[in-house]
Amino acid sequence: MTSRGFRPTHVVPPRGMPAWETPDPARPTVPLDPLLPVELMDRRGDWAYIRCANGWAAWVDGRVLVAVPGDPPAADGDPEGTADPRPLLARAEQALADYRAAVEALASGALDGEDFEARTRDLRIGLVVDGESMWLYDPEEGRWLYGDGRRLSTYATDRTVTGAGDTGHAPTRLVAPEGERR
Numbered sequence: 001m002t003s004r005g006f007r008p009t010h011v012v013p014p015r016g017m018p019a020w021e022t023p024d025p026a027r028p029t030v031p032l033d034p035l036l037p038v039e040l041m042d043r044r045g046d047w048a049y050i051r052c053a054n055g056w057a058a059w060v061d062g063r064v065l066v067a068v069p070g071d072p073p074a075a076d077g078d079p080e081g082t083a084d085p086r087p088l089l090a091r092a093e094q095a096l097a098d099y100r101a102a103v104e105a106l107a108s109g110a111l112d113g114e115d116f117e118a119r120t121r122d123l124r125i126g127l128v129v130d131g132e133s134m135w136l137y138d139p140e141e142g143r144w145l146y147g148d149g150r151r152l153s154t155y156a157t158d159r160t161v162t163g164a165g166d167t168g169h170a171p172t173r174l175v176a177p178e179g180e181r182r
Contacts, residue, residue: 006039006051006053007039008037008038008039008053008068008128008135009038009039009040009067009068010037010038010039010040010050010065010066010067010068011035011036011037011038011065011066011068011144011156012032012033012034012035012036012038012060012065012066013034013035013064013065013066014034014035014142015034016031016032016033016034016036017031017032017060017061017064018031018032018060018061019031019032019050019058019059019060020058020059020060021058021059022059023044023047023049023059029058030058032052032058032060035124035126035137035144036052037052037053037068037126037128037135037144038050038051038052038065039051039052040062040065041057043062046061046062046063047059047060047061047062048060048061048062048065050065053128066156066157067156068144068155068156083145083151083152084151084152085134085136085145085147085149085150085151085152088136088138088145088152089136092125092126092127092136092137095123095124095125096125098120098123099120099123099125102116102119102120103116105119124137124139125137125139126144132148132149133146133147133148134146134147134148134149135147135155136152141157142157143155143156143157144156144157
């Protein structure tokens with residue numbers, strides 16, 4: 001189920017991330033899955049209030065969210081420089097079929113939880129379809145692609161940018177703003 005009006009503005013980093021009920025590290029909630037598309041709703045310093053496609057919302061460390069462009073890539077680009085969506089859709093379809101088969105085996109008792117985890121360990125699927133627009137995750141390339149039915153364009157990547165690790169200052173700490181401290 002997708003919330004009405006949901007438009008992803010960011011994705012969760014590749015290793016997932018913790019989330020909190022309020023901008024307070026003492027009140028953790030369920031962590032977010034890697035590469036989950038989210039919509040930034042509000043900011044308070046380094047804290048970001050995000051909403052997921054199913055309407056669930058939480059506070060996260062906004063500094064580590066991976067931003068995606070505000071609009072899908074322009075469709076008027078060079079068609080030779082873009083990918084045909086069909087092969088990647090076929091791989092996503094096969095990965096989904098593999099996952100469904102594992103779920104069926106688990107439900108029927110043919111697999112236990114440990115075997116299910118082993119069988120699904122390397123499966124990665126990401127697909128959002130909204131009318132003619134599609135966002136598709138390519139696990140081999142570690143990137144999200146935007147598609148309009150005819151071609152795909154890179155939308156966001158989960159690969160680490162080299163040389164960006166040294167910012168020249170100490171890491172920022174998560175602290176509650178004045179007046180919100182206990």
